[in-house]
Amino acid sequence: MEADSNEQISGSCSIDFTVAVVLPAGGSGERTGLSTPKQFCTFLNRPLISYTIQAFERVGWIEHIVVVVAKDNLDLMVTIVQQFGHNKVKVVLGGSTRHRSIFNGLKAFEATGEECAPTKPKVVIIHDAVRPFVEEDFLVKIAVAAKEQGAAGAVRPLVSTVIATTSEGYLDHSLERSKYRASEMPQGFLYDIIYQAYLQCSEADFEFGTECLHLALQYCGTNARLIEGPPTLWKVTYKRDLFAAESIIKESGTTKKMTDKNKQCSGTMPAFVDLDNIVFSHLVETEETLSQTACVVTGVCEESVQLAHALQKTLGAQDMQVDVVSTLLRSSGTFNSKNWNFIHVAMNSSCLADLGELVKTFEETGYAVLNPVVLILVHLDVSEQSPTGERAAVLGGVRDLATEAKQRNILLYGILLNHVKDAEQREEAVQKLSQIIMALIKERNPALTGQLLWV
Numbered sequence: 290m291e292a293d294s295n296e297q298i299s300g301s302c303s304i305d306f307t308v309a310v311v312l313p314a315g316g317s318g319e320r321t322g323l324s325t326p327k328q329f330c331t332f333l334n335r336p337l338i339s340y341t342i343q344a345f346e347r348v349g350w351i352e353h354i355v356v357v358v359a360k361d362n363l364d365l366m367v368t369i370v371q372q373f374g375h376n377k378v379k380v381v382l383g384g385s386t387r388h389r390s391i392f393n394g395l396k397a398f399e400a401t402g403e404e405c406a407p408t409k410p411k412v413v414i415i416h417d418a419v420r421p422f423v424e425e426d427f428l429v430k431i432a433v434a435a436k437e438q439g440a441a442g443a444v445r446p447l448v449s450t451v452i453a454t455t456s457e458g459y460l461d462h463s464l465e466r467s468k469y470r471a472s473e474m475p476q477g478f479l480y481d482i483i484y485q486a487y488l489q490c491s492e493a494d495f496e497f498g499t500e501c502l503h504l505a506l507q508y509c510g511t512n513a514r515l516i517e518g519p520p521t522l523w524k525v526t527y528k529r530d531l532f533a534a535e536s537i538i539k540e541s542g543t544t545k546k547m548t549d550k551n552k553q554c555s556g557t558m559p560a561f562v563d564l565d566n567i568v569f570s571h572l573v574e575t576e577e578t579l580s581q582t583a584c585v586v587t588g589v590c591e592e593s594v595q596l597a598h599a600l601q602k603t604l605g606a607q608d609m610q611v612d613v614v615s616t617l618l619r620s621s622g623t624f625n626s627k628n629w630n631f632i633h634v635a636m637n638s639s640c641l642a643d644l645g646e647l648v649k650t651f652e653e654t655g656y657a658v659l660n661p662v663v664l665i666l667v668h669l670d671v672s673e674q675s676p677t678g679e680r681a682a683v684l685g686g687v688r689d690l691a692t693e694a695k696q697r698n699i700l701l702y703g704i705l706l707n708h709v710k711d712a713e714q715r716e717e718a719v720q721k722l723s724q725i726i727m728a729l730i731k732e733r734n735p736a737l738t739g740q741l742l743w744v
Protein backbone atom coordinates (compact mmCIF):
# COMPACT_ATOMS: atom_id res chain seq x y z
CA MET A 290 0.00 0.00 0.00
CA GLU A 291 1.56 3.27 -1.10
CA ALA A 292 1.26 6.24 1.18
CA ASP A 293 -0.80 8.87 -0.51
CA SER A 294 1.01 12.12 -1.38
CA ASN A 295 -0.28 14.86 0.83
CA GLU A 296 -0.88 17.31 -2.00
CA GLN A 297 -3.58 15.00 -3.44
CA ILE A 298 -5.71 15.54 -0.34
CA SER A 299 -6.47 19.15 0.15
CA GLY A 300 -6.78 20.20 3.75
CA SER A 301 -8.67 23.30 2.74
CA CYS A 302 -12.00 21.58 1.99
CA SER A 303 -14.59 22.06 4.67
CA ILE A 304 -15.89 19.15 6.68
CA ASP A 305 -19.57 18.94 5.78
CA PHE A 306 -20.29 15.66 7.60
CA THR A 307 -20.43 14.66 11.28
CA VAL A 308 -17.19 13.60 12.93
CA ALA A 309 -16.61 12.16 16.40
CA VAL A 310 -13.51 10.85 18.16
CA VAL A 311 -12.68 7.79 20.27
CA LEU A 312 -9.62 8.14 22.51
CA PRO A 313 -8.53 4.76 23.94
CA ALA A 314 -7.01 5.56 27.37
CA GLY A 315 -7.66 2.31 29.19
CA GLY A 316 -4.09 1.07 29.39
CA SER A 317 -1.76 0.82 32.40
CA GLY A 318 1.38 2.20 30.72
CA GLU A 319 3.56 -0.64 32.04
CA ARG A 320 6.45 0.23 29.73
CA THR A 321 6.95 3.56 31.52
CA GLY A 322 7.71 1.71 34.77
CA LEU A 323 5.62 4.29 36.66
CA SER A 324 2.76 3.60 39.07
CA THR A 325 0.60 6.24 37.37
CA PRO A 326 -0.66 5.25 33.90
CA LYS A 327 1.15 7.52 31.41
CA GLN A 328 -2.06 9.17 30.17
CA PHE A 329 -2.55 10.53 33.72
CA CYS A 330 1.01 11.74 34.25
CA THR A 331 0.90 15.49 34.68
CA PHE A 332 2.92 18.23 33.04
CA LEU A 333 2.59 21.74 34.42
CA ASN A 334 -0.32 20.53 36.57
CA ARG A 335 -2.30 19.10 33.68
CA PRO A 336 -2.57 15.35 32.87
CA LEU A 337 -1.27 14.22 29.49
CA ILE A 338 -4.75 13.08 28.43
CA SER A 339 -6.08 16.59 28.94
CA TYR A 340 -3.63 17.93 26.35
CA THR A 341 -4.81 15.29 23.87
CA ILE A 342 -8.47 16.08 24.54
CA GLN A 343 -7.79 19.79 24.06
CA ALA A 344 -6.12 19.11 20.72
CA PHE A 345 -9.49 17.72 19.55
CA GLU A 346 -11.69 20.17 21.46
CA ARG A 347 -10.15 23.12 19.62
CA VAL A 348 -11.32 21.57 16.31
CA GLY A 349 -14.74 23.11 15.71
CA TRP A 350 -16.06 20.37 13.40
CA ILE A 351 -15.52 17.60 15.96
CA GLU A 352 -18.78 17.10 17.83
CA HIS A 353 -18.15 14.42 20.46
CA ILE A 354 -15.11 12.89 22.11
CA VAL A 355 -15.47 9.49 23.78
CA VAL A 356 -12.66 8.73 26.23
CA VAL A 357 -12.25 5.07 27.18
CA VAL A 358 -10.62 4.38 30.57
CA ALA A 359 -10.04 1.43 32.90
CA LYS A 360 -12.48 0.98 35.79
CA ASP A 361 -9.85 1.99 38.36
CA ASN A 362 -9.41 5.34 36.64
CA LEU A 363 -13.06 6.15 35.97
CA ASP A 364 -13.45 8.53 38.93
CA LEU A 365 -10.12 10.17 38.13
CA MET A 366 -11.12 10.71 34.48
CA VAL A 367 -14.53 12.15 35.43
CA THR A 368 -12.74 14.55 37.81
CA ILE A 369 -10.32 15.61 35.08
CA VAL A 370 -13.22 16.24 32.68
CA GLN A 371 -14.91 18.44 35.31
CA GLN A 372 -11.72 20.14 36.47
CA PHE A 373 -10.57 21.10 32.95
CA GLY A 374 -14.00 21.75 31.45
CA HIS A 375 -13.83 19.10 28.73
CA ASN A 376 -17.46 19.58 27.71
CA LYS A 377 -17.37 17.50 24.53
CA VAL A 378 -16.19 14.41 26.43
CA LYS A 379 -18.14 11.31 27.40
CA VAL A 380 -16.23 8.77 29.54
CA VAL A 381 -16.83 5.04 29.07
CA LEU A 382 -15.25 1.90 30.51
CA GLY A 383 -12.40 0.23 28.61
CA GLY A 384 -11.52 -3.40 28.16
CA SER A 385 -8.59 -5.69 28.82
CA THR A 386 -6.98 -4.87 25.46
CA ARG A 387 -6.77 -1.81 23.25
CA HIS A 388 -9.14 -3.26 20.65
CA ARG A 389 -11.72 -4.07 23.32
CA SER A 390 -11.42 -0.53 24.63
CA ILE A 391 -11.85 0.97 21.18
CA PHE A 392 -14.91 -1.21 20.53
CA ASN A 393 -16.40 -0.08 23.87
CA GLY A 394 -15.80 3.49 22.76
CA LEU A 395 -17.63 2.91 19.47
CA LYS A 396 -20.55 1.29 21.31
CA ALA A 397 -21.12 4.61 23.10
CA PHE A 398 -22.62 5.88 19.82
CA GLU A 399 -25.01 2.93 19.71
CA ALA A 400 -26.51 3.60 23.13
CA THR A 401 -29.09 5.94 21.61
CA GLY A 402 -31.59 5.22 24.37
CA GLU A 403 -29.11 6.44 26.99
CA GLU A 404 -29.34 9.97 28.34
CA CYS A 405 -26.96 12.35 26.51
CA ALA A 406 -25.62 9.52 24.31
CA PRO A 407 -23.43 11.06 21.59
CA THR A 408 -25.06 10.99 18.16
CA LYS A 409 -23.66 8.46 15.71
CA PRO A 410 -21.14 10.23 13.41
CA LYS A 411 -20.56 9.74 9.70
CA VAL A 412 -16.83 9.47 10.33
CA VAL A 413 -15.13 8.40 13.54
CA ILE A 414 -11.50 9.26 14.29
CA ILE A 415 -9.66 6.80 16.54
CA HIS A 416 -6.59 8.22 18.25
CA ASP A 417 -4.41 6.92 21.10
CA ALA A 418 -4.89 9.18 24.13
CA VAL A 419 -1.11 9.20 24.59
CA ARG A 420 -0.43 10.98 21.29
CA PRO A 421 -1.04 14.58 22.41
CA PHE A 422 0.49 16.42 19.45
CA VAL A 423 -2.09 16.23 16.70
CA GLU A 424 -2.97 19.20 14.48
CA GLU A 425 -6.26 20.15 12.82
CA ASP A 426 -4.90 20.24 9.29
CA PHE A 427 -3.86 16.59 9.48
CA LEU A 428 -7.19 15.62 11.08
CA VAL A 429 -8.97 17.20 8.10
CA LYS A 430 -6.94 15.01 5.71
CA ILE A 431 -7.71 11.85 7.68
CA ALA A 432 -11.43 12.67 8.04
CA VAL A 433 -11.87 13.55 4.35
CA ALA A 434 -9.98 10.44 3.21
CA ALA A 435 -12.01 8.26 5.59
CA LYS A 436 -15.26 9.74 4.19
CA GLU A 437 -14.11 9.07 0.62
CA GLN A 438 -12.35 5.70 1.06
CA GLY A 439 -14.05 4.25 4.13
CA ALA A 440 -10.79 4.17 6.10
CA ALA A 441 -7.62 6.25 6.40
CA GLY A 442 -4.55 6.12 8.60
CA ALA A 443 -1.42 8.06 9.47
CA VAL A 444 1.90 6.52 8.57
CA ARG A 445 5.53 7.46 9.18
CA PRO A 446 8.72 6.20 7.54
CA LEU A 447 10.47 3.42 9.41
CA VAL A 448 13.53 4.52 11.34
CA SER A 449 14.96 1.03 11.86
CA THR A 450 14.97 -1.86 9.41
CA VAL A 451 12.47 -4.62 10.16
CA ILE A 452 13.83 -8.15 10.22
CA ALA A 453 12.12 -11.52 10.41
CA THR A 454 13.59 -13.92 12.98
CA THR A 455 13.70 -17.71 13.20
CA SER A 456 12.11 -19.51 16.18
CA GLU A 457 15.65 -20.01 17.50
CA GLY A 458 16.18 -16.25 17.57
CA TYR A 459 18.34 -15.91 14.49
CA LEU A 460 17.95 -13.71 11.45
CA ASP A 461 15.61 -15.24 8.89
CA HIS A 462 15.54 -12.31 6.45
CA SER A 463 15.31 -8.52 6.45
CA LEU A 464 12.42 -6.60 4.91
CA GLU A 465 12.97 -3.92 2.28
CA ARG A 466 12.45 -0.87 4.46
CA SER A 467 11.25 1.41 1.64
CA LYS A 468 8.22 -0.84 1.13
CA TYR A 469 7.00 -0.55 4.71
CA ARG A 470 5.67 2.21 6.96
CA ALA A 471 5.03 2.62 10.68
CA SER A 472 1.30 2.76 11.34
CA GLU A 473 0.50 5.69 13.61
CA MET A 474 -2.59 7.56 14.77
CA PRO A 475 -5.00 9.30 14.07
CA GLN A 476 -6.99 6.88 11.96
CA GLY A 477 -10.39 7.62 10.47
CA PHE A 478 -13.26 5.38 9.40
CA LEU A 479 -16.79 5.57 8.16
CA TYR A 480 -18.43 4.74 11.47
CA ASP A 481 -20.50 1.90 10.06
CA ILE A 482 -17.44 0.22 8.53
CA ILE A 483 -15.32 0.11 11.66
CA TYR A 484 -18.31 -0.80 13.82
CA GLN A 485 -19.19 -3.69 11.54
CA ALA A 486 -15.54 -4.77 11.50
CA TYR A 487 -15.48 -4.94 15.30
CA LEU A 488 -18.77 -6.86 15.34
CA GLN A 489 -17.09 -9.56 13.25
CA CYS A 490 -13.77 -9.56 15.11
CA SER A 491 -12.36 -12.86 16.35
CA GLU A 492 -11.25 -13.36 19.94
CA ALA A 493 -7.68 -13.49 18.63
CA ASP A 494 -8.16 -10.05 17.03
CA PHE A 495 -9.44 -8.63 20.30
CA GLU A 496 -6.70 -10.29 22.34
CA PHE A 497 -3.62 -9.77 20.18
CA GLY A 498 -4.44 -7.27 17.44
CA THR A 499 -3.03 -3.73 17.38
CA GLU A 500 -4.19 -2.45 13.98
CA CYS A 501 -7.69 -1.06 13.31
CA LEU A 502 -6.93 -0.58 9.59
CA HIS A 503 -6.39 -4.31 9.30
CA LEU A 504 -9.85 -5.01 10.76
CA ALA A 505 -11.52 -2.73 8.19
CA LEU A 506 -9.74 -4.58 5.39
CA GLN A 507 -10.20 -8.08 6.78
CA TYR A 508 -13.86 -7.84 7.73
CA CYS A 509 -15.24 -5.14 5.45
CA GLY A 510 -12.91 -5.32 2.46
CA THR A 511 -12.10 -1.63 2.98
CA ASN A 512 -8.58 -0.71 1.95
CA ALA A 513 -7.41 2.27 3.97
CA ARG A 514 -5.89 5.38 2.39
CA LEU A 515 -2.48 5.91 3.99
CA ILE A 516 -1.38 9.47 4.60
CA GLU A 517 2.13 10.37 5.71
CA GLY A 518 1.81 12.35 8.91
CA PRO A 519 4.15 14.84 10.61
CA PRO A 520 6.77 13.55 13.13
CA THR A 521 4.70 14.98 16.00
CA LEU A 522 2.26 12.05 15.86
CA TRP A 523 4.56 9.83 17.99
CA LYS A 524 3.11 7.84 20.87
CA VAL A 525 4.19 8.23 24.49
CA THR A 526 5.29 4.71 25.37
CA TYR A 527 8.40 4.82 27.56
CA LYS A 528 9.38 7.09 30.45
CA ARG A 529 11.72 9.07 28.21
CA ASP A 530 8.75 9.86 25.95
CA LEU A 531 7.13 11.54 28.94
CA PHE A 532 10.20 13.77 29.33
CA ALA A 533 10.04 14.62 25.64
CA ALA A 534 6.29 15.32 25.72
CA GLU A 535 6.63 17.56 28.74
CA SER A 536 9.56 19.37 27.15
CA ILE A 537 7.51 20.07 23.99
CA ILE A 538 4.57 21.26 26.06
CA LYS A 539 6.82 23.63 28.01
CA GLU A 540 8.67 24.86 24.93
CA SER A 541 5.60 25.45 22.81
CA GLY A 542 3.84 27.33 25.58
CA THR A 543 0.90 25.11 24.83
CA THR A 544 -0.49 25.52 28.29
CA LYS A 545 -0.71 29.30 27.82
CA LYS A 546 -2.49 28.94 24.47
CA MET A 547 -4.65 26.06 25.65
CA THR A 548 -5.99 27.83 28.69
CA ASP A 549 -8.27 29.84 26.39
CA LYS A 550 -10.26 27.12 24.65
CA ASN A 551 -12.26 29.62 22.59
CA LYS A 552 -9.29 30.87 20.61
CA GLN A 553 -8.23 28.87 17.58
CA CYS A 554 -4.83 27.70 18.71
CA SER A 555 -2.38 28.96 16.14
CA GLY A 556 0.69 27.59 17.85
CA THR A 557 2.80 25.13 15.97
CA MET A 558 4.54 22.42 17.90
CA PRO A 559 8.25 21.94 17.45
CA ALA A 560 8.48 19.19 14.86
CA PHE A 561 10.46 16.81 17.00
CA VAL A 562 12.57 16.46 20.10
CA ASP A 563 16.02 14.94 20.01
CA LEU A 564 15.29 12.15 22.49
CA ASP A 565 18.93 11.24 22.93
CA ASN A 566 19.83 14.67 24.16
CA ILE A 567 16.73 15.46 26.12
CA VAL A 568 17.63 17.25 29.29
CA PHE A 569 15.89 15.71 32.26
CA SER A 570 12.88 17.87 32.51
CA HIS A 571 10.07 19.04 34.66
CA LEU A 572 8.77 15.48 35.01
CA VAL A 573 11.91 14.50 36.93
CA GLU A 574 11.59 17.74 38.90
CA THR A 575 7.97 16.85 39.47
CA GLU A 576 8.97 13.42 40.71
CA GLU A 577 11.71 14.94 42.84
CA THR A 578 9.45 17.76 44.02
CA LEU A 579 6.81 15.18 44.85
CA SER A 580 9.43 13.32 46.93
CA GLN A 581 10.78 16.30 48.85
CA THR A 582 7.92 17.09 51.18
CA ALA A 583 6.21 15.22 53.99
CA CYS A 584 3.57 16.07 56.55
CA VAL A 585 3.80 14.01 59.76
CA VAL A 586 0.50 13.61 61.62
CA THR A 587 1.13 12.63 65.24
CA GLY A 588 -2.12 12.69 67.19
CA VAL A 589 -1.60 13.67 70.83
CA CYS A 590 0.51 10.96 72.49
CA GLU A 591 3.99 12.01 73.57
CA GLU A 592 5.86 9.10 71.96
CA SER A 593 4.34 9.88 68.55
CA VAL A 594 5.25 13.56 68.83
CA GLN A 595 8.82 12.69 69.83
CA LEU A 596 9.17 10.26 66.92
CA ALA A 597 7.75 12.83 64.50
CA HIS A 598 10.34 15.43 65.50
CA ALA A 599 13.12 12.85 65.25
CA LEU A 600 11.91 12.04 61.72
CA GLN A 601 11.73 15.74 60.89
CA LYS A 602 15.41 16.01 61.83
CA THR A 603 16.67 12.93 59.94
CA LEU A 604 14.54 13.53 56.83
CA GLY A 605 15.41 17.22 56.92
CA ALA A 606 19.09 16.23 56.78
CA GLN A 607 18.24 14.59 53.46
CA ASP A 608 16.81 17.86 52.10
CA MET A 609 13.20 16.90 52.72
CA GLN A 610 10.81 19.56 53.98
CA VAL A 611 8.91 17.94 56.86
CA ASP A 612 6.02 19.55 58.72
CA VAL A 613 4.63 18.05 61.94
CA VAL A 614 0.94 18.47 62.80
CA SER A 615 -1.13 16.87 65.54
CA THR A 616 -4.14 16.48 63.28
CA LEU A 617 -5.08 17.20 59.70
CA LEU A 618 -7.99 19.61 59.44
CA ARG A 619 -9.73 19.75 56.11
CA SER A 620 -9.79 23.50 56.43
CA SER A 621 -6.04 23.58 56.81
CA GLY A 622 -3.99 24.96 53.97
CA THR A 623 -2.46 21.50 53.53
CA PHE A 624 -5.03 20.45 51.01
CA ASN A 625 -4.69 23.55 48.89
CA SER A 626 -0.96 23.76 48.72
CA LYS A 627 1.84 21.59 47.29
CA ASN A 628 1.78 17.84 46.79
CA TRP A 629 2.50 16.57 50.30
CA ASN A 630 3.33 12.98 51.25
CA PHE A 631 1.78 11.98 54.56
CA ILE A 632 3.22 10.00 57.47
CA HIS A 633 0.70 9.04 60.13
CA VAL A 634 2.34 8.03 63.44
CA ALA A 635 0.16 5.98 65.78
CA MET A 636 0.38 3.56 68.68
CA ASN A 637 -2.81 1.56 68.37
CA SER A 638 -5.15 0.20 65.75
CA SER A 639 -7.63 3.03 66.25
CA CYS A 640 -5.38 4.85 63.79
CA LEU A 641 -7.04 2.82 61.03
CA ALA A 642 -10.22 4.85 61.40
CA ASP A 643 -8.16 8.06 61.17
CA LEU A 644 -6.47 6.74 58.02
CA GLY A 645 -9.84 5.90 56.50
CA GLU A 646 -10.99 9.46 57.19
CA LEU A 647 -7.82 10.81 55.58
CA VAL A 648 -8.37 8.72 52.42
CA LYS A 649 -11.95 10.03 52.26
CA THR A 650 -10.73 13.61 52.63
CA PHE A 651 -8.19 13.17 49.85
CA GLU A 652 -10.97 11.91 47.62
CA GLU A 653 -13.44 14.67 48.50
CA THR A 654 -10.86 17.42 48.05
CA GLY A 655 -9.57 15.87 44.80
CA TYR A 656 -6.12 16.09 46.38
CA ALA A 657 -4.84 12.98 44.60
CA VAL A 658 -6.37 13.72 41.22
CA LEU A 659 -3.22 14.69 39.43
CA ASN A 660 -0.40 13.02 41.34
CA PRO A 661 -0.49 9.86 43.46
CA VAL A 662 -0.35 10.64 47.19
CA VAL A 663 1.92 8.55 49.39
CA LEU A 664 0.39 7.79 52.80
CA ILE A 665 2.59 5.90 55.29
CA LEU A 666 1.33 4.53 58.59
CA VAL A 667 4.15 4.26 61.13
CA HIS A 668 2.77 2.04 63.88
CA LEU A 669 4.75 2.42 67.09
CA ASP A 670 4.77 -1.10 68.49
CA VAL A 671 5.12 -0.82 72.24
CA SER A 672 4.66 -4.53 72.54
CA GLU A 673 4.30 -4.73 76.34
CA GLN A 674 1.38 -2.29 76.04
CA SER A 675 -0.05 -3.58 72.77
CA PRO A 676 -2.90 -5.97 73.41
CA THR A 677 -2.47 -9.31 71.63
CA GLY A 678 -3.75 -9.28 68.05
CA GLU A 679 -3.00 -5.55 67.74
CA ARG A 680 -0.39 -6.17 65.09
CA ALA A 681 -2.71 -8.51 63.20
CA ALA A 682 -5.46 -5.87 63.33
CA VAL A 683 -3.13 -3.22 61.99
CA LEU A 684 -1.79 -5.51 59.25
CA GLY A 685 -5.29 -6.54 58.15
CA GLY A 686 -6.56 -2.97 58.31
CA VAL A 687 -3.67 -1.58 56.28
CA ARG A 688 -4.10 -4.26 53.65
CA ASP A 689 -7.84 -3.66 53.27
CA LEU A 690 -7.59 0.12 53.25
CA ALA A 691 -4.68 0.07 50.77
CA THR A 692 -6.83 -1.67 48.15
CA GLU A 693 -9.52 0.99 48.40
CA ALA A 694 -7.00 3.84 48.58
CA LYS A 695 -5.18 2.71 45.45
CA GLN A 696 -8.32 3.22 43.41
CA ARG A 697 -8.19 6.84 44.55
CA ASN A 698 -4.58 7.30 43.47
CA ILE A 699 -3.37 7.01 47.09
CA LEU A 700 -0.48 4.64 47.82
CA LEU A 701 -0.81 3.38 51.43
CA TYR A 702 2.18 1.70 53.08
CA GLY A 703 2.61 0.38 56.67
CA ILE A 704 5.73 0.28 58.86
CA LEU A 705 5.84 -1.41 62.25
CA LEU A 706 8.44 0.30 64.47
CA ASN A 707 9.61 -1.55 67.54
CA HIS A 708 9.61 0.99 70.37
CA VAL A 709 12.99 0.61 72.05
CA LYS A 710 14.01 2.36 75.25
CA ASP A 711 17.75 2.46 74.64
CA ALA A 712 18.56 5.90 73.14
CA GLU A 713 21.29 4.63 70.83
CA GLN A 714 19.15 1.79 69.51
CA ARG A 715 16.26 4.22 69.07
CA GLU A 716 18.47 6.57 67.04
CA GLU A 717 19.50 3.70 64.78
CA ALA A 718 15.88 2.65 64.36
CA VAL A 719 14.85 6.19 63.39
CA GLN A 720 17.66 6.36 60.81
CA LYS A 721 16.49 3.07 59.29
CA LEU A 722 12.88 4.23 59.40
CA SER A 723 13.83 7.44 57.57
CA GLN A 724 15.58 5.50 54.82
CA ILE A 725 12.53 3.31 54.29
CA ILE A 726 10.20 6.31 54.27
CA MET A 727 12.32 8.10 51.68
CA ALA A 728 12.47 5.00 49.48
CA LEU A 729 8.70 4.50 49.67
CA ILE A 730 8.04 8.16 48.82
CA LYS A 731 10.55 8.24 45.96
CA GLU A 732 9.78 4.85 44.37
CA ARG A 733 6.01 4.85 44.93
CA ASN A 734 6.06 1.13 44.23
CA PRO A 735 2.43 -0.10 43.97
CA ALA A 736 3.55 -3.63 44.81
CA LEU A 737 4.42 -2.58 48.39
CA THR A 738 1.09 -0.93 49.13
CA GLY A 739 -0.87 -2.67 51.89
CA GLN A 740 2.24 -4.35 53.29
CA LEU A 741 3.55 -3.88 56.84
CA LEU A 742 7.33 -3.41 56.80
CA TRP A 743 9.14 -3.98 60.13
CA VAL A 744 11.92 -1.84 61.58
Ligand SMILES: Nc1ccn([C@@H]2O[C@H](COP(=O)(O)OP(=O)(O)OP(=O)(O)O)[C@@H](O)[C@H]2O)c(=O)n1
Binds near residue numbers: 316319388524
Ligand atom coordinates in the same frame (compact mmCIF):
# COMPACT_ATOMS: atom_id res chain seq x y z
N1 LIG B 1 -6.61 -2.21 27.44
C1 LIG B 1 -6.16 -1.08 26.85
C2 LIG B 1 -4.78 -0.93 26.50
C3 LIG B 1 -4.35 0.26 25.92
N2 LIG B 1 -5.27 1.24 25.71
C4 LIG B 1 -4.85 2.53 25.18
O1 LIG B 1 -4.29 2.38 23.87
C5 LIG B 1 -3.34 3.44 23.66
C6 LIG B 1 -2.04 2.88 23.05
O2 LIG B 1 -1.65 1.73 23.78
P1 LIG B 1 -0.24 1.60 24.54
O3 LIG B 1 0.71 2.68 24.17
O4 LIG B 1 0.21 0.20 24.41
O5 LIG B 1 -0.68 1.89 26.07
P2 LIG B 1 -0.58 0.88 27.29
O6 LIG B 1 -1.22 -0.41 26.99
O7 LIG B 1 -1.09 1.64 28.49
O8 LIG B 1 1.01 0.71 27.45
P3 LIG B 1 1.79 -0.61 27.96
O9 LIG B 1 1.66 -1.59 26.84
O10 LIG B 1 3.18 -0.10 28.17
O11 LIG B 1 1.11 -1.08 29.21
C7 LIG B 1 -3.08 4.09 25.02
O12 LIG B 1 -3.68 5.36 25.04
C8 LIG B 1 -3.72 3.14 26.01
O13 LIG B 1 -4.23 3.81 27.16
C9 LIG B 1 -6.63 1.08 26.03
O14 LIG B 1 -7.44 1.99 25.81
N3 LIG B 1 -7.04 -0.08 26.60
Ligand SMILES: O=P(O)(O)OC[C@@H](O)[C@@H](O)[C@@H](O)CO
Binds near residue numbers: 472473500524
Ligand atom coordinates in the same frame (compact mmCIF):
# COMPACT_ATOMS: atom_id res chain seq x y z
O1 LIG C 1 1.10 -1.21 20.05
P1 LIG C 1 0.84 -0.39 21.25
O2 LIG C 1 -0.18 -1.03 22.16
O3 LIG C 1 2.06 0.09 22.00
O4 LIG C 1 0.17 0.97 20.71
C1 LIG C 1 -0.82 0.99 19.77
C2 LIG C 1 -0.20 1.17 18.36
O5 LIG C 1 0.12 -0.06 17.90
C3 LIG C 1 -1.20 1.82 17.41
O6 LIG C 1 -1.42 3.07 17.96
C4 LIG C 1 -0.64 2.03 16.02
O7 LIG C 1 0.16 0.96 15.62
C5 LIG C 1 -1.73 2.26 15.00
O8 LIG C 1 -2.60 1.18 14.94
